[in-house]
Amino acid sequence: MTPAGAERNREREAPEDRSGRLLALVLAALEDDQAIDLVAIPLAGRSTIADHMVIASGRSTRQVASMAQKLAERIRAETGRPVRIEGLQAADWVLLDAGDVVVHIFRPEVRAFYALEKMWAFDAEGLPTRAVDARP
Numbered sequence: 001m002t003p004a005g006a007e008r009n010r011e012r013e014a015p016e017d018r019s020g021r022l023l024a025l026v027l028a029a030l031e032d033d034q035a036i037d038l039v040a041i042p043l044a045g046r047s048t049i050a051d052h053m054v055i056a057s058g059r060s061t062r063q064v065a066s067m068a069q070k071l072a073e074r075i076r077a078e079t080g081r082p083v084r085i086e087g088l089q090a091a092d093w094v095l096l097d098a099g100d101v102v103v104h105i106f107r108p109e110v111r112a113f114y115a116l117e118k119m120w121a122f123d124a125e126g127l128p129t130r131a132v133d134a135r136p
Contacts, residue, residue: 019044019051019100022079026101029074030056033067036108041120050102055116057108061091064105068094071103 023040030038035056044051058064065088072083075098084097092110096103104116 022075022081022098022101023052023054025075025078026052026054026071026098026103029071030054030067030103030105033063033070035067035105037111039117041117043120050097051100052102053116053120054101054103055106055111056103057106057111059108061107064094064107065091068096068103068105071105072096 027038027040035058037055037057039055041053041055042051043049043053056067058067068085068088068091072085075081075083075096079098081099084095086095086097087093092107093114094105096105104111106114
């Protein structure tokens with residue numbers, strides 16, 4: 001199949017399939033780069049910002065920045081989608097917005113402080129759970 005034909009097929013696929021494939025790509029790329037404590041949070045039907053949120057940690061600012069840059073390049077190369085990146089210079093917390101999937105890559109100390117997993121946790125009925133203290 002030609003690249004143009006593959007692009008047309010991607011445009012015709014259901015949004016759920018597209019976001020699921022993008023999530024799989026993100027998770028595989030972060031695992032390849034040895035991300036720590038990889039977590040995927042489903043947001044479809046709960047938030048309009050994205051279908052999935054991925055949270056991961058790197059051991060150092062250098063690893064966080066490298067993972068973010070490589071992930072953005074891989075998403076662009078494999079999907080043709082633009083990726084917005086915030087926080088790359090400091091690399092304590094880098095946010096990548098790939099449309100259907102939002103990725104947060106932290107240094108472990110920064111991740112523990114902000115505790116996004118607790119903020120975006122949902123109970124068995126799909127309702128947000130609230131933590132009394134967001135910090136550990």
